[in-house]
Amino acid sequence: MAHTQLAASPGHPFYERLNAVLDTEGFDRFVEDRCAKFYAAQFGRPSLTPGIYFRSLLIGYFEGIGAERGIAWRMADSLALRRFVGIALDEYTPDHSTISRTRRRIDLETHAAVFGWVLEVLARRGLIEGKRVAVDATTLEANAAMRSIVGRDTGASYEEFLTALARASGIATPTREDLTRLDRKRRKRTSNKEWKSPVDEDARIAKMKDGRTHLAHKAEHAVDLDTGAVVAVTLQAADKGDTATLDETLIEAGSAVAELAARQSEMPSEAAKVNLNGIEELVTDKGYLSGAVLTRVKSYGLRSYIPEKRQKGKRRWRGKAEEQRATYDNRRRVRGSYGKSLLKRRGELVERSFAHCYETGGMRRCHLRGRENILKRQLAHVSAFNLSLVMRKLLGAGTPRELRNRAVHFILRLFVWLTCQNRHHRAVQLQMAPLAQ
Incomplete structure (x- = not known):
């Protein structure tokens, strides 16, 4: 069966309007020109296009997802998001490793x-x-x-450091309670000048x-x-x-x-x-x-x-x-x-x-x-926040969740208004009944 014969989802009204804004402003042409140097012309496995990659990061903000693994799961689960990023029903959505690899390649x-x-x-x-x-x-x-922090000079873990202090103070085999008691008495226990994270040295x-x-x-x-x-x-x-x-x-x-x-x-x-x-x-x-x-x-x-x-x-x-x-x-x-x-x-x-x-x-x-990896993700996240201002101006809502909430509030207000009108009509009928008799 050809993919043109597959049923297409109508799409989410918020993402359809957002795609219209991006297409009008030439988003795909811009990111493809900027990212052309990161893609080989002939060699390598089929890669993630820049338009799909950056749209995937925008989804993280609009859906409230911080992890790229969660973004990949959400795209695979939603027909509306497939339509937003431009992935057909007969195509696989990118997994988190593909998104992560693309982020590392694009500077x-x-x-x-x-x-x-x-x-x-x-x-x-x-x-x-x-x-x-x-x-x-x-x-x-x-x-x-x-x-997991370790000493900047020695590379010893925090527990090893406390054990050495306990033994120096006369405790041959310190217990967990001894280490906690000794640590509580120390001042400036976790200084960034003395300790660092071995897995993320930019963290403080x-x-x-x-x-x-x-x-x-x-x-x-x-x-x-x-x-x-x-x-x-x-x-x-x-x-x-x-x-x-x-x-x-x-x-x-x-x-x-x-x-x-x-x-x-x-x-x-x-x-x-x-x-x-x-x-x-x-x-x-x-x-x-x-x-x-x-x-x-x-x-x-x-x-x-x-x-x-x-x-x-x-x-x-x-x-x-x-x-x-x-x-x-x-x-x-x-x-x-x-x-x-x-x-x-x-x-x-x-x-x-x-x-x-x-x-x-x-x-x-x-x-x-x-720092560089986090800043890349942060720039895309804040870009989505700025795009939400455009969507708020066009639709009155900056996220799909807010658009849904506004629709629910409108229906509730309409229901309350109709209920009040019905009560008012009944009250008028009851007042007019004695006059009719």
Whole structure:
């Protein structure tokens, strides 16, 4: 039987509309041109096409799946997703090893180019302003266990280290309780300067949002405060402070907005949707505040809105005139009504991007190891989040689950309205009955 004679599924309305957007913008042509150098012309087994590969990673966000194995299972199970990625019923869907191998072959710069392509789509549709940017970070649990850490100098495991300490203290055959008691008395037990993970050396020991200690990575977003689009995303070491990682994310965001502005200026006047002039204002939380950060942000030509922590006593500004001026200017802006509105909007939009990408999006726990691998997956994940803004503008829902929920809510509202109308009609009939008699 020819595959043209097989029954075709109607497809999911959300994914059908998303495919229409990608086809209109020339997504497959773009990724095939960028990935042509990674594919051999004649040799090798049949490979996964770039369009299918990147669509598979988009499914991870829209379906809330963090692992590539789960994405492969979901594609094999769903006729709608087969139609979305372009796999016929007589063809096999890619397994997780094929997706993983393709990710390793395609470099980080190509994934970043796809992220930039999505930003261009948003800019053409008026979903990026690029003037007011908020930066914040969150921790992602690494795919490595704390029990597996080893010493950076000796390579000994943590349990071997404690056993050696116990024997040095006079305990010849220490028990598990002895090791736990000895470990509890030590200060700074898990320092990143002394310990590392043998399976993921980029992971760092850090405290998660819920207070637990894990090996983790640090994801940092730069979000457009006018539209909620993520204009830059970086992956940092979890033991780095916010003041140390801000510049890299801010430079990424500035470069992205500048590139979009350059491309918008090359378009015909009727095609340009937004006048992008570059970042003008930066909004962060208290963790990014320092005199050096305020001075650097001012040197970039940006207005900062960073709230201050409560301090005991007065600061001494001797020899720090530049930091003093930057601090006072920032304080004056933050205390104004406009500054307070920006801080409120930062809490709404930046935290929303974290919730969608890492909580409901399924990437709070990393299933990959190594900074480059995780960043590739993260760039595709955040690109799907940005595409959800386009879908929200077209359909009123950014994910298939939200589209289904809206349909259910509409039916419930319609049912309630019809019930109220019926009750009102009965009440009118009962009031008119005595008059008729």
